[in-house]
Amino acid sequence: xxxxxxxxxxxxNPDVVRAxxxxxxxxxxxxxxxAFFDRVARRGVVxxxxxxxxxxxxxxxxxxxxxxxxxxxHQDEIGPLAIATGIALAxxxxxxxxxxxxxxxSWGEAPSPSLAxxxxxxxxxxxxxxxxAYVEMQFTVLGAHWAYHLLIVGVLYLLxxxxxxSRTALGLALATLAAWRGLSLSLVPAALGLGVAADLRAxxxxxxxxxxAAAALSAWLARKAxxxxxxxxxxxxxLLGGLLSGVLDDREAxxxxxxxxxxxxxxxxxxxxxxGRSLYFxxxxxxxxxxxxxxxxxxxxxxxxxDSIPLLLAALLGSAVLALIFxxxxxxxxx
Amino acid sequence: MRPEAxxxxxxxxxxxxxxxxxxxxxxxxxxxxxxREAFPDPCVTPGAVxxxxxxxMVAAIVLCTFVAVAxxxxxxxxxxxxxxxxxxxxxxxxxxxxxxxxxxxxxxxxGATSLLGVGFFLLGLGLFLxxxxxxxxxxxxxxxxxxxxxACALxxxRWGSPLFAGxxxxxxxxxxxxxxxxxxxxxxxxxxxxxxxxxxxxxARLAPSHRIxxxxxxxxxxxxxxxxxxVYSLDEGSLEHLARLAPSPEDLPRGARLAAAxxxxxxxxxVLAWGLRTRRTFVLDTGIVLLxxxxxxxxxxxxxxxxxxxLILAGALLVVLxxxxxxxxxRARSGEIAGFTxxxxxxxxxxxxxxxxxxxxxxxxxxxxxxxADPGFAGEGGRFGGGGAQEKF
Numbered sequence: 001x002x003x004x005x006x007x008x009x010x011x012x013n014p015d016v017v018r019a020x021x022x023x024x025x026x027x028x029x030x031x032x033x034x035a036f037f038d039r040v041a042r043r044g045v046v047x048x049x050x051x052x053x054x055x056x057x058x059x060x061x062x063x064x065x066x067x068x069x070x071x072x073x074h075q076d077e078i079g080p081l082a083i084a085t086g087i088a089l090a091x092x093x094x095x096x097x098x099x100x101x102x103x104x105x106s107w108g109e110a111p112s113p114s115l116a117x118x119x120x121x122x123x124x125x126x127x128x129x130x131x132x133a134y135v136e137m138q139f140t141v142l143g144a145h146w147a148y149h150l151l152i153v154g155v156l157y158l159l160x161x162x163x164x165x166s167r168t169a170l171g172l173a174l175a176t177l178a179a180w181r182g183l184s185l186s187l188v189p190a191a192l193g194l195g196v197a198a199d200l201r202a203x204x205x206x207x208x209x210x211x212x213a214a215a216a217l218s219a220w221l222a223r224k225a226x227x228x229x230x231x232x233x234x235x236x237x238x239l240l241g242g243l244l245s246g247v248l249d250d251r252e253a254x255x256x257x258x259x260x261x262x263x264x265x266x267x268x269x270x271x272x273x274x275x276g277r278s279l280y281f282x283x284x285x286x287x288x289x290x291x292x293x294x295x296x297x298x299x300x301x302x303x304x305x306x307d308s309i310p311l312l313l314a315a316l317l318g319s320a321v322l323a324l325i326f327x328x329x330x331x332x333x334x335x
Numbered sequence: 336m337r338p339e340a341x342x343x344x345x346x347x348x349x350x351x352x353x354x355x356x357x358x359x360x361x362x363x364x365x366x367x368x369x370x371r372e373a374f375p376d377p378c379v380t381p382g383a384v385x386x387x388x389x390x391x392m393v394a395a396i397v398l399c400t401f402v403a404v405a406x407x408x409x410x411x412x413x414x415x416x417x418x419x420x421x422x423x424x425x426x427x428x429x430x431x432x433x434x435x436x437x438x439x440x441x442x443x444x445x446g447a448t449s450l451l452g453v454g455f456f457l458l459g460l461g462l463f464l465x466x467x468x469x470x471x472x473x474x475x476x477x478x479x480x481x482x483x484x485x486a487c488a489l490x491x492x493r494w495g496s497p498l499f500a501g502x503x504x505x506x507x508x509x510x511x512x513x514x515x516x517x518x519x520x521x522x523x524x525x526x527x528x529x530x531x532x533x534x535x536x537x538x539a540r541l542a543p544s545h546r547i548x549x550x551x552x553x554x555x556x557x558x559x560x561x562x563x564x565x566v567y568s569l570d571e572g573s574l575e576h577l578a579r580l581a582p583s584p585e586d587l588p589r590g591a592r593l594a595a596a597x598x599x600x601x602x603x604x605x606v607l608a609w610g611l612r613t614r615r616t617f618v619l620d621t622g623i624v625l626l627x628x629x630x631x632x633x634x635x636x637x638x639x640x641x642x643x644x645x646l647i648l649a650g651a652l653l654v655v656l657x658x659x660x661x662x663x664x665x666r667a668r669s670g671e672i673a674g675f676t677x678x679x680x681x682x683x684x685x686x687x688x689x690x691x692x693x694x695x696x697x698x699x700x701x702x703x704x705x706x707x708a709d710p711g712f713a714g715e716g717g718r719f720g721g722g723g724a725q726e727k728f
Binding site (some may be wrong): 036037060063318 | 345348349352356361362366369370373374381382384385387388389391392393395396399400402403404406407442537538539543613614615616619620623627641642643644645646647648649650651652653654656657658660661664665671674675676677678679680681682684687688689691692693694695696698699700701702703
């Protein structure tokens with residue numbers, strides 16, 4: 001079959017429409033298959049799944065923002081007890097809706113009963129968290145240990161993620177637990193060397209390692225194995241971000257951190273190649289590249305050509321990394 | 336675009352559709368293989384992660400070499416201009432070579448070099464106009480915007496990049512806003528752009544990437560018409576701020592404000608109706624965004640309730656609307672109403688579920704605890720943010 005001279009006419013995807021006709025004529029597709037595929041390609045039926053999701057996301061965003069504004073602007077008029085009770089009732093309503101529709105617990109992947117399920121769960125959890133924060137602020141239930149409310153919220157999200165099989169709740173749980181330790185799930189501040197304190201670095205490394213271990217255990221024990229990617233991506237960002245901040249910030253021991261980054265990133269890339277996970281490979285490679293660029297710049301900190309030569313070397317290193325990317329991609333494809 | 340590149344794209348379209356059929360279980364592995372054999376695509380097509388990684392690394396190499404050479408020449412503006420134009424030309428030549436080979440066309444490298452090439456060229460031209468020709472800054476900006484429109488249009492046509500089509504469209508409207516009667520030009524050019532490209536959205540003669548570019552230009556055109564017609568933009572003179580000579584508010588023709596108010600209400604509804612009638616989801620999405628903007632505009636003029644009531648009601652309304660739509664579609668015969676369905680059809684549902692984690696984590700994660708903060712209640716100035724709604728008391 002040739003590709004030239006695609007048909008004229010008003011169809012959503014003329015190339016696919018033409019291909020379907022050819023595949024039907026060549027008996028590759030059955031009449032039923034061809035008719036349905038053709039209808040979809042001609043926009044006879046269109047999915048609005050993305051639009052429903054976007055509406056739900058925007059709805060939850062507006063609702064939580066509205067609750068925030070209400071509490072901030074009218075707490076004196078309404079009274080703390082009424083506010084706390086109101087938020088709790090709304091949270092309970094959302095979570096009861098979720099509980100009534102949820103599938104029974106399973107260690108495997110449970111299909112979501114509806115598109116709205118994840119978002120109503122999200123709304124319920126956010127309202128619970130908001131209520132906890134408000135109650136803590138008004139009534140100081142935790143007293144001197146007030147900072148632990150983020151830990152409580154994180155654990156709550158984690159339990160909800162497992163009970164209702166929600167990757168969204170899991171992502172939120174991991175980010176909240178990181179926030180409890182004063183961390184943001186972002187490589188950028190660390191990569192830019194924006195002064196990450198030593199205790200924060202240690203927290204990032206420990207938490208990152210824990211998340212990576214949880215990812216490995218999820219897959220190995222086949223307990224919510226589909227959570228592996230969420231655990232591992234969050235863990236690798238924290239772990240490699242933490243190590244990288246040592247390379248960029250710690251003037252005395254940067255070389256030790258460099259070795260640690262290279263060993264960890266190398267290990268991550270090797271495992272990623274074996275498992276066929278391109279995102280893990282990318283995170284490892286970028287961390288190793290940034291660390292090596294730091295090494296390249298070190299001998300040229302003072303003296304003539306202090307800027308040009310390391311930049312040229314960084315470009316040379318980039319070429320080697322590019323070759324590694326092509327090799328790894330081919331290797332992963334072959335596997 | 337080269338004829339062979341168009342043929343590769345057409346084959347890739349068929350492969351993508353076939354992978355969707357396979358994902359949905361509508362065909363088996365053997366059928367997928369037969370489709371691949373019937374429509375051979377010689378291009379190496381890595382996933383998004385590999386393409387971003389490759390593009391990022393190519394960009395790092397090009398920028399490092401450029402800066403390394405530029406550091407030796409930074410005292411001479413002419414030398415920097417020549418260097419920028421040389422690097423730009425080199426990047427564009429490399430892009431054309433990469434695009435010609437099925438081994439490199441879709442790896443992400445060509446995207447990076449084309450973007451850098453156009454960027455270097457425009458920077459070099461800008462420096463040349465201001466420092467060598469000594470043009471007035473306003474004249475230089477005008478010329479640069481015209482050059483950006485031409486460069487982006489050429490790049491979109493040659494390499495089939497929807498990104499360049501969008502950037503070219505934006506540059507065109509920035510230029511028009513600087514002319515006298517910019518608002519009217521936005522209305523006319525926006526309507527013309529939408530009319531011109533909306534008719535070509537499904538044209539079989541166009542390459543698939545050119546059809547996507549047509550969709551991007553249609554959205555840019557609709558956006559321009561809406562921005563020019565919106566009553567708040569008219570009152571604030573948003574477009575006039577961009578003009579070289581800002582007209583005084585008295586220059587507004589009579590009835591313009593009323594027409595703008597009507598257009599602010601009617602335009603989103605018209606776009607929504609168009610999207611529903613043609614079942615084009617990107618038009619529908621544009622209509623939804625415009626409707627949201629019109630509601631925000633309405634709130635600017637009409638204060639029917641306090642902000643928190645508006646936010647909570649709007650949020651609840653959206654959630655209920657989504658629930659009702661999904662429920663209605665699920666309960667409908669064959670799971671569809673007027674050609675719309677809540678089923679994923681052939682899209683990658685697993686990927687979308689993973690991707691939906693990102694905006695949720697970005698928007699709803701509470702702020703990180705201050706480093707080194709001793710546990711202990713501050714008493715005042717605490718932060719209400721456990722639920723992602725971060726409001727300070």
